[in-house]
Amino acid sequence: MKTDLTPFEKHGRLCVKGTDLVDVKGNLVRLHGPSTFGLMWAPEYVNFECFKDMRDDFNSNAIRLAMYTVEWGGYCSNGDKEKIRQIVDDGVRYATELGMYVIIDWHVLHEEDPLVYADEAERFFDFVSKKYADHENVIYEICNEPNNSGTWDKVTEYANRIIPVIRKNAPEAVIVVGTPVWSQNVDEAADKPLAFDNIMYSMHFYAAEHHTYIRNKLVYAHEKGLPVMISECNITMACGDGVCDYEQADKWMSLMDEYGLSVFVWSLKNNAHSSSLFKESCSKTSGWSDDELTEAGLWMKKYYLELEQ
Ligand code: IDC
Numbered sequence: 509m510k511t512d513l514t515p516f517e518k519h520g521r522l523c524v525k526g527t528d529l530v531d532v533k534g535n536l537v538r539l540h541g542p543s544t545f546g547l548m549w550a551p552e553y554v555n556f557e558c559f560k561d562m563r564d565d566f567n568s569n570a571i572r573l574a575m576y577t578v579e580w581g582g583y584c585s586n587g588d589k590e591k592i593r594q595i596v597d598d599g600v601r602y603a604t605e606l607g608m609y610v611i612i613d614w615h616v617l618h619e620e621d622p623l624v625y626a627d628e629a630e631r632f633f634d635f636v637s638k639k640y641a642d643h644e645n646v647i648y649e650i651c652n653e654p655n656n657s658g659t660w661d662k663v664t665e666y667a668n669r670i671i672p673v674i675r676k677n678a679p680e681a682v683i684v685v686g687t688p689v690w691s692q693n694v695d696e697a698a699d700k701p702l703a704f705d706n707i708m709y710s711m712h713f714y715a716a717e718h719h720t721y722i723r724n725k726l727v728y729a730h731e732k733g734l735p736v737m738i739s740e741c742n743i744t745m746a747c748g749d750g751v752c753d754y755e756q757a758d759k760w761m762s763l764m765d766e767y768g769l770s771v772f773v774w775s776l777k778n779n780a781h782s783s784s785l786f787k788e789s790c791s792k793t794s795g796w797s798d799d800e801l802t803e804a805g806l807w808m809k810k811y812y813l814e815l816e817q
Pocket residue numbers: 579617652653690712714740746747748749774781783
């Protein structure tokens with residue numbers, strides 16, 4: 509339902525209560541919005557009009573800023589750190605001006621184990637959490653998708669280093685922690701949760717590939733009382749391409765609706781991959797019409813229009 513208030517004016521600072529993300533009045537809030545593509549690969553989508561359209565036309569209340577750590581141009585590989593921090597800063601500023609929530613995502617992927625760049629992560633999160641200490645709309649996601657050697661023990665060791673760094677500067681900020689196997693194993697986290705309050709554990713799904721077996725991990729974790737955030741998903745294959753599976757998407761949506769989960773969709777990009785929200789032929793970075801959206805883009809829009817800002 510649309511009101512004149514921005515999402516942030518309506519909800520204020522969020523916190524985690526039981527399995528829910530709640531607002532200042534204690535009401536459940538479901539964050540929903542797009543994830544950017546790798547910030548260094550598609551910085552053009554970090555613009556005010558794009559975020560505004562996401563808020564007003566796509567009914568989003570949040571944006572996720574995906575900052576890759578390695579790969580070409582990554583923050584810890586050969587990327588220009590200052591330039592990347594500037595893109596993050598622009599993203600936080602636009603989201604704040606628009607009264608939207610914003611996730612700063614340390615996009616762990618190819619290094620597998622977040623401990624590999626933990627020193628860099630400590631410096632980065634110290635910097636951003638100081639800088640945005642008074643931004644009550646900023647959420648920190650400390651490791652996108654640990655995988656392979658990135659076991660839950662490694663993630664725990666990493667989180668035990670990074671969370672105190674953020675808490676020192678921004679004690680009340682919500683922090684999201686990735687789980688093993690590309691953020692699928694929330695069941696492991698539920699068996700051995702971290703010793704911190706006000707954190708959520710991330711689960712990612714790509715509906716054309718992740719079915720009942722993965723959904724059952726979410727059921728297990730939720731029933732054990734673990735607060736889970738779907739900080740990335742799509743209805744395609746996990747490679748970010750391939751068919752869209754609407755039947756599986758419906759199953760994921762009914763579970764997310766039942767549990768009142770936040771949900772972010774990958775990603776703000778136009779290329780030949782089906783997980784991109786915009787058609788390859790469309791180079792606009794705002795002001796899209798429906799015929800410029802991919803199947804995934806249309807799916808996201810339709811789903812978000814059913815949710816409350
Ligand atoms: C993919 C991009 C692709 C890029 C690749 C880099 O779509 O263009 O080359 O990253 O490794 C994830 C990751 C996300 C992936 C996405 C699709 O968080 O970085 O993006 N995906 O494969 N987890 C599951 C799927």
